[in-house]
Amino acid sequence: MRISRYLLAFGFMVFMCLPVSAQLKFGYVLQDGGVAVEPNTIYSLCPETATLVVHPDHLAETMEELGATAVSADEWLIDGVIYRVQRAEYVIATGSNGTDVVSETLPPISSHAVARSLAEPEPVCTTKISKHVCDTHDCSGCSAGSKQVGGKMSYCRRTGVANDSCTLTGASKTCTITRYENADCTGTELGTTTVKYNSCT
Numbered sequence: 001m002r003i004s005r006y007l008l009a010f011g012f013m014v015f016m017c018l019p020v021s022a023q024l025k026f027g028y029v030l031q032d033g034g035v036a037v038e039p040n041t042i043y044s045l046c047p048e049t050a051t052l053v054v055h056p057d058h059l060a061e062t063m064e065e066l067g068a069t070a071v072s073a074d075e076w077l078i079d080g081v082i083y084r085v086q087r088a089e090y091v092i093a094t095g096s097n098g099t100d101v102v103s104e105t106l107p108p109i110s111s112h113a114v115a116r117s118l119a120e121p122e123p124v125c126t127t128k129i130s131k132h133v134c135d136t137h138d139c140s141g142c143s144a145g146s147k148q149v150g151g152k153m154s155y156c157r158r159t160g161v162a163n164d165s166c167t168l169t170g171a172s173k174t175c176t177i178t179r180y181e182n183a184d185c186t187g188t189e190l191g192t193t194t195v196k197y198n199s200c201t
Helices: 002-016 056-066 098-102
Strands: 026-029 035-037 041-046 051-054 069-072 075-078 081-087 090-093 108-110 126-130 132-143 146-158 165-180 189-200
Touching (some): 132 189
Antiparallel strands (some): 126 165
């Protein structure tokens, strides 16, 4: 019973400390095929599929940042590659992002009505989001009975400030956390979990 209480507390602690986990910040509405983005998504650039998803409020700044040249209304030339430009039409609403959805200029749509990826495996995309900054986490050492292994990693930390931004690179690192019976990380292992930190700049 004692171990069960430890595991529950450990699981809750890990859940509360999770960084931004979803890499793909857009999807396609099942009913009409329209592009839907998560709140705060500025753009997602996916080289594998030559796709660029852009929030319509950020077209000009995205073009400038990526050094893009418009080839046509729906195609941009970026680093010698022609990307198909898809303008977001909806914002994805979930049970936990209501505040961000309210501040959006796009109409909301339930996450249940959106397919997150049409490709297998899921494409690797560089995604810029607002209201976050790139921060680091040192996944090492022992603290209060929790031993972390994985080294230094980065993640997008939420600030809530509209002008802050963070760019997910599409890469990630895993932090392994093992909870021990004693505060100095000795004794019986009570459980192990892993947390994926999506790399950012």
